[in-house]
Amino acid sequence: MVKHVMSWSREILKLPFGTLYIGSLPLGCSLCHKGQKLVLFITGLCNRRCWYCPISDERRGKDIMFANEVQVRDLDEIIKQAMLMDARGTGITGGEPLLVFSRLIKIIKLLKSKLGSEHHIHLYTNGELLSRNHAILLKECGLDELRIHITSERSWKGVEIAINAGLLVGIEIPVIPNQLDYYKRLILRAESLGVKFINLNELEVSESNYMAMKLRGYDVKDDVPYAVKGSERTAVELLKWAKENTKRITIHYCPAKVKDAIQLKSRLKRIANKVAKPYEIVDEDGLLVKCVISSEGNMLPLLRLISEKVGKSKIHIVSGRYAEVSIAHLDEVIKLIKRSTDIKRKIKLYVVREHPITHLILEKIPLDI
CATH class of the missing domain: 3.20.20.70 (Aldolase class I)
Known part of the structure; x- marks a missing residue:
């Protein structure tokens, strides 16, 4: 009531x-x-x-x-x-x-x-x-x-x-x-x-x-x-x-x-707070925040390794070239990427802020690896 x-x-x-x-x-x-x-x-x-x-x-x-x-x-x-x-x-x-x-x-x-x-x-x-x-x-x-x-x-x-x-x-x-x-x-x-x-x-x-x-x-x-x-x-x-x-x-x-x-x-x-996935956090503006990993080539072995390290619920593997992962594990993700010397140069890493209703990306910040 x-x-x-x-x-x-x-x-x-x-x-x-x-x-x-x-x-x-x-x-x-x-x-x-x-x-x-x-x-x-x-x-x-x-x-x-x-x-x-x-x-x-x-x-x-x-x-x-x-x-x-x-x-x-x-x-x-x-x-x-x-x-x-x-x-x-x-x-x-x-x-x-x-x-x-x-x-x-x-x-x-x-x-x-x-x-x-x-x-x-x-x-x-x-x-x-x-x-x-x-x-x-x-x-x-x-x-x-x-x-x-x-x-x-x-x-x-x-x-x-x-x-x-x-x-x-x-x-x-x-x-x-x-x-x-x-x-x-x-x-x-x-x-x-x-x-x-x-x-x-x-x-x-x-x-x-x-x-x-x-x-x-x-x-x-x-x-x-x-x-x-x-x-x-x-x-x-x-x-x-x-x-x-x-x-x-x-x-x-x-x-x-x-x-x-x-x-x-x-x-x-x-x-x-109602729609956030386990790998997304809600910031002070009510937006969803997460990391995005993308690559020109296949990085599925790396993504599986990241999944083992951070936990399956903290990463969403869309394909071998794209995944979303919790920002709480950013340091661990960067370390694993740096060790993947064969594909490191092809990988791009971003922090994104997404609108929870429209799911439009409102901000995309590239990170140095």
Whole structure:
């Protein structure tokens, strides 16, 4: 059973990498911070065209799905990706997920059925298309959190519909610099309606929204080139104001670097630890590290000798010209290669770092023998 143990406070509390909050951190956010949630992009279709939307052109306007950055084509593949990382929850995003409502309901039901009722699911939507029937069905199928991105008065209507249906509702919005008065009004209105939390996300820059940012006079931060300068300052000012002017609603600021520094790395580590072979180690970035031995000619006798020395589980002989071996035995491997004077000059040795999901080689370092 997933337990939420974050304490309640009207003080501004801080987590690693600049996360700030007042109140009690939402359970969905707590799991994300630990890298325990599958990120499910359910569709690129959307009824809005927000100028600050960071979704890539590869996904925007296309009805395609991605689970942890891997394109998936059916529901079974989603479950496979969730099980691969031993996910304790799923965050469903888009696009606008309500545009594929039947698919959305099927996915929520399947996740709960296959991974257990305690598998925590939160859903992102702008709320404009949310009907009373939608909200009731989402509640019945076990949705744990509904996060609404306010884009219009229709979004506020969606907030009211969701709360009346008994859903746990939060608001999640990017922080546009120097819009303090707007966000103050939003927070007070949300609290009066019974919204449980507001997530303030640092405004992010991507290839798809870069020109829109520049045209509006926004620039990137010096230390975080994918975050907008001034967004964090506005969020901190809002937290200080909220501390004195709100009573129960949670206000949570999430910096852009948290996704990269905490969420992504933690998620990769969970997956890597599950898929790593006995001859692979998991590094601090969640990548698989091993040695690769290759040769122009046959080196099978040498590879068998290495296997005898390091143990069969610590080497994977693909062919007489290629093998992968544990980096923990690198010194022993080099010694054995040096003794093989007849083929030593034909052998190449590398340390490689491999992505645990795509299995692409991200770094290949040649070693002198």
